[in-house]
Amino acid sequence: MIAFVLTTAALTAARLRLRALAARDRVLFRTLYADAATMRYIGRPLSSAQVEVSFCATLDATRKPRGPRFFVIVEQHRSAAVGLCSIRRISMRERCAETGIMLVRGACGRGYADEALGALIDAAFRALPIDTVWAQYRRANTAAACLFGALGFSEADGWRPRGARLRLCVSIVQRPVWRMQSNQPERGVPMSNTIGSNVIGFLENVGRSAALRHASREQLLQVMQREEIAPVLRSALLQPQRMAIDGLLGVRETMYCTNQGTKLPKKAPPKKTPAKAPPKKTPAKKPAKKVPAKR
């Protein structure tokens, strides 16, 4: 069975970072689910006992290979947890998954939902075998309608994925639409993509140019200057260690795919026994040899 893995390493937006929900997030969970204002369009606020049960059940579910994936939204500058977002009801048959988000009251109105969901949906389309991401919300929840509209979602025309509640409005975004708009730098895309493109273009040029492939440091610096690569990136690019440039581009520092694993022998090899005299050959009951055809 395929386990659905969304690595949190890739889940950073300009101001936010997403990390997987963990046992230490009980307080955040309570802040969200027990608060009447936050729960206004979701359901009744939960009592303390209900919060406890729901928190444990959610954590348990996230540990299953195909369970929902909940992420805590963390403000980068002060490392404060400001909300939760999720990808769930991942269906390989329907090739879709549901997304959702909740922010603590003080974090609303700052564009965080847009940023966090941008990064999450991006990662979901990269990592999961799905073509559609959908969201459901009450029609009266105009903030949700605006949010998903701004993210490129549109109302699903009669399509009801499994798990969609009857009275709720379902909006969807499909992979090609998402891809097309996520090339626009202003929305939810990790910073790396905006500054990254001219660095990648430069690296590709150096890689394929006979004049540059083995150029000196000075020559490379000149080309970078001409291509208007920021000074901080120029020096990072020329350092033999990768940490600086990987950090600036927001890519995984040590990303490495080993593709092969040698299998262990099934049984331990037989121990060498002192050489014995070969067993006496008894004439085997061999099938009679074919008589060669007479020429």
Add this chain to the structure above:
Amino acid sequence: MCVGIGITLGSHLTPLARNYIEKSDVVFAAVSDGIVELWLSAMHPDVRSLQSLYGEGKSRMRTYREMVDLMLAEVRAGKHVCAAFYGHPGVFAWAPHKAIEIARREGYRAHMESGISAEDCLYADLGIDPGEFGCQHYEASQLLYYQRRIDPGAYLVLWQAGVIGDKALARVATDNAYRQVLVDRLAEDYPLAHKVIIYRAATLAVHAPRIERIALGKLAAARIEPPDTLVIAPARKLVPNTKMLRRLTKLARTHA
């Protein structure tokens, strides 16, 4: 379609591999470098990284199976799928071979397109011609798990030495103690003073390759990371095979 994208960004991708990437419906990427992955992502609107399937503590064999499952799910959905692997897709790589095997068994057309491997880079960067003395390639752990015969008269290339001896296939790297086992195994065939090259081809064209020569006896303490390959030059002169030579001389005479 499984294609190799080579090792160095911009230098090694063949026009054919690029065309397969651009023309497919879905592209899966298993590459060695985050920047290379960014570069690949720009070639097609639907590039899906297989990197997220790896996890510390998770068996790599499980990861490889999941890679194959993901790729085949799209093939079965009727899409043209291209899987882009770094280096050569068929060199020390389980998933591409397996995916092609299963796809063909299920009646789909599947093909592997070769790419420039770390092996090709090392011949160029280290100035080695495998034809000169012969060249043996082993997956480093296999050398420990099985009884293999090393010929110290030929070159020896050891792959995946950075994760040597990880029987559970779940670690990102293994440490000195594991490498000491390798040193002990190699010491059966080479003197401890014999030099081993730690080699890493450059993935970015602005960098130089890593070429570090170190005595075999000091290898356990050296920094060997997953992308590094070990190369050992011959330690013994070639010994003439007088019996065969005599036979050949005789043959030459009779055919004269």
